[in-house]
Amino acid sequence: MTTVANRSKAGRAGDAPPARPTRRRTRPGTGTSRPWLLLLPALVVMAGLLLWPMVQVVLLSLQNFGLRELVTGRTRWIGLDNYTALLSDPNLWQIVLPNTVVFAIVAVLATVVVGTLVALLLNRLGTVSRGLVTTAILVAWALPAVTGTYVWVFLFTPGDGIAVQALDAIGLLDATTANPFADRVSFYVIALLNVVHHGFPFVALTVLAGLMTIPNELNEAAVIDGAGAWRRFWSLTFPTLRPVFAVVTVLSTIWDFKVFTQIYLMPGGDGVNRSVLNLGTWSYVESFAQNKYGLGAAIAVLLTVVLLVITMGYLRLLFKEDEL
């Protein structure tokens, strides 16, 4: 039974040549038009709302598109002027790019390290405590970005926030004057806590799934050979799970690069405090607050290009892993 199933599946999984045995054409469900009919609605929606806007955002970035164009629907092509303005803007190099890139690097490192540590812990727990911790992790994962951000803002509210009071008590700041959201560094430290809290569950559960595939005997052999936990991780676990780590790192990088909601909803993050803008919020603020849709689109294109490069890395890893 299984062999039959395997064979027929294997026949389907490979890249079949277009010419099929005529016998199969007579069976129901093997016509050439049916798969396209089934795919059509989904493809139309994705083409109309994902692919076409991708093209449009590039076209917009080549226009001077402001409030007047939005109302009249006219187009004013200005070539690469938006990009020139963008790349010669000191804000990009001194504020927005450092905020985006440094934050992404630190957040990815923190997310992957915390996630891996939690996965290693989960792997050593008994059934009951593992179930408990897994559920807690899922709860953290499910906390919506909007409400999660408000809780962190609440904690760090200037004056009477619980975290501000606690930091005041140990003498790190003065609760009466300090505003953690005003300063660029402390703003992003709070965002980091929020993003790591939201992002590490995915890493932990993915790495845990990988850890469970490593045979126990290997670990035991390493213990007998006298390898400590640190040595075992770097000589056994990490090389075996290298593809898993690569995927969670790249995915976290994509998410942390384009982080928007968590920044926008923090005090000052909606453009009021220009020193905390990142690529995502800058693009949004230029478009919807300043009505410079062309410039906003150019920033969005820049963000997309960066993400595309990272995505290419992800795809190459994925295709080495698994055939479609």
Add this chain to the structure above:
Amino acid sequence: MRAGSFGKGVGVAAVLLFTLFPVWLMISTALNGRANAGSRTFLPEEWTLANFAFVFGEGGFGRYLLNSLIVAMGTVLAGALLALLAAVAVARFRFRFRTSVLVMILIIQMVPIEALVIPLFIQAKSLQLLNTLIGLVVVYLAFSLPFAIWTMRGFVAAVPVELEEAAYLDGASWGRMFRSVLLPLVAPGLVATSVFSFITAWNEFIFALTFMSQETNYTAAVGLRGFFGQHATDWGAVMAASTIITVPVMIFFVIAQRRLTSGLVAGAVKG
């Protein structure tokens, strides 16, 4: 050995504290009658449901919740249908460009939706879809489709082909086989994927913020901002409304995650 189990205990405590603490603080503040009077404690100083009553009464949050629910359900129903059909196509048929279609869906999944907010806003404006719930449904449908198709593909592939062939032998047409054999077998997968589409639509913020300028059309995630005053924030109300938004999602998520993982694993088995 004793040191090892002590370390584990500390680790478990630390993880539980870090993961659950924000949720705990949210709920306890929501139940704290003195939250607006500057009470900042880990346990309510004065237990009350007054914050919830305020949110639904004066806050008008019921309206926003209803909007969110309509948008999310619309996304789920349309998304489940479209994703299932597409998943059957890529999991059950061999056709030219099948691999290209799959790769394209995967790439589309990586598109930063944040970058699409400007063109989609302009498009929605010219189609008169701003300030309508249907506009949001269509947008969320597009966002949830790539993931839903990829996931459903695993569930469909996990159904043995022999079952379909048996139906054909019994004289069933393709449509009959789809309804009576395939659909019941992939139903659990459909539920799990739908939960994720629901959460995507329920939690989404940027598009809801950009598309809706009239207060009556706000979704819950955007309506929350109304409790932030110019000078003082009504934290009791913010946290009560946040709790209402969050708790259903969490219950859904914990259930769906378990199912989805088993479904993905089932779908991943290849010979």
